Structure formats: structure tokens, C-alpha cells
Amino acid sequence: MPSLNVSFTDEELEGVRAAAAAEGKSLKQYLHDLGVREMQRRQFVSGAAAWADRLRGEFDDAFPDEVPPSERHGGSAAA
Template structure:
């Protein structure tokens, strides 16, 4: 396990109150809550990146199957408007 040196992250009193309440609502210590928050954000970003990549791979097939759903700005008109 890696350990980071103690970090001093400033919070306003109002922000800190909210963070403490959120930690308590999950039944976690403040330290565990903040750790899990960082890990969840990393996992969320990884999921969003994978989902976007998957959607990009299927976009052409979807656009062919549902041509009316393709945004007007992305439709291939084939000819220029007169």
C-alpha cells in the first residue's frame, strides 16, 4: 500500500460540515470517506472513458440503423445546398 504524506486541504466551515455529514451518513470516518471519494472518482473516470470508447465504436452502426436520430449537424448530405 502506498501512503501519501499528510495533506492540508482547506475547507470552509460550511464545506467541512457537509463533508462530515456525508461521511457520517455512510458510516465512515472522515479519513475513510475522503479516501473512498478519490477512489470512486478514479473509477468513474475510467468507466466514462470506456463507455465513450464503446459508443464511438458502435456509432456508425447505430447511425445506419436509426438515420433520423443522427444530429443534423453530423448528417452526410452528399450534395451542397443550392
């Protein structure tokens, strides 16, 4: 199985070890899971954005008076 070496400063490694211990995991398992979670998060965000883009026209037709905060006069503060 492929593996890799990752370099940390002493302070970084101390923080990562503490985070792994807080989750009750070995350092190796914690770093593995962290990478996998990030990959899954990116896939989810990409899928959610694509879903929203597909439905944007339908939403705009159903709610013509809704204006995205970024397009309001004064930006999101106008909300």
C-alpha cells in the same frame, strides 16, 4: 503511504463530516473513497464514450432514420 492535507471552510467541513457520518464512515475513509469513486467514474465514462464511438457507424447503418437530438430541427425539443 502518501497523504495530503486538504483545506475546507468551516461550512464545507461541517457538510463533509455530515456526509461521512451519513455513510457510517470516518472523515478520512469518506474522502479517500470519494476520490477513488471519482477516478473510477471518469474511467467508466471514458470507456463508455470510446465504446459508443466504435459502434456509432454500425448503429447509423442499422438505424439510418434515427437522427441524434442535437441534429434535429429544433434541437432536443423536437424529440
